[in-house]
Amino acid sequence: MGKIIFYEDRNFQGRSYECSSECSDLTSFFHRCNSIRVESGNWILYENPNYRGHQYYLSKGEYPDFQQWMGFNDSIRSCRISPQHQGSFRIKVYEREDFRGQMMEFTEDCPNVYERFRYHDIHSCHVLDGYWMFYEEPNYRGHQYYLRPEEYKRYTDWGAMNPKIGSFRRLHYFQ
Template identity: 65%
Template structure:
């Protein structure tokens, strides 16, 4: 399994850290660009632990050189702990990225391919009060249960990376809207009914298998049918007009009407014993599909 490392040059503050870890303790370093910072992790006995726990921070002022290094082969369980495929993030060995501490968001980030930028910098969504990305705006990179303190209305949204659910009311309540990477110049573009967006939730990457078992009655009773792919018209295969409970692997969007239209419901992996568990106002579901386009 290959991952990438950055060798920092011409920066005394960073070089001291590199020397301390690399020479005196003979540790190799992994570096990940996060915002305008470089996060440095020593590779110890558990490479996974060190990939997910950032320890030292410094601001590069000159140049970073990509070096591909190899981790020991991991078994299936260990691989599942990685939230993404490192192969998608690789740059050729020796590639150089200009990093300037004052303008790192442009000089560093724009040099990265999109998949690599997404993996390193995380997800981001930008809410604008006016249409066509005008007026006051708010940038968000994680779940937020109450957006009311940041803007009074939302008439356009730009999703720079990742997939998101946005909600009409605080605490992930009310109408739900699924957004993938792209631009939404007015709320009709995300099938919104108004300019009210009060909470948002980031949809994490998922590398496992997708499966949904739907049931005719609540608490997993009655007729059951299993799906492993999208269904544009549920009743064409499930000969019952209502879905009262379900068991889900992976991330899915349910729609009240066929052909992926109407009110939306976001389902995370888990059990839903009644339709109210996924926020439904009634048990009518016309279609559903998997969330797979995370980039």
């Protein structure tokens, strides 16, 4: 199990809420989130309730303000713990939606999609093994999208507003 503490103010000040399981709606526990302490586990945080909006992946550590987790604002409204995964990783990415067009299969991190795939866009993907994080920009920057094992027929299925993916990486479990 994991443990995360949300604070309304920067530097771990103000009203706080401790969480040890996924929560689809945090709005009744705090109004804004300006700092976070992850005591155990890896967490996926979402800007909106029901696991929607901008996503952030946080591992054990202290985040004294929302810029430390690459937050766009002080809104965290839902969270889930990333499941443990220490096995193999495998993902297929496609140039077009519904698994059409050019396909490439990956088992390792990809810091620059364009260099490997020759496209800036990924319209669909199939996560066969493991948990992955897509990033809108190369070198694991920009908007983040958490993917678990399933089929994603179009980019909106993983929560993106557009198909631009610059990099992606495997999510290992760290204590």
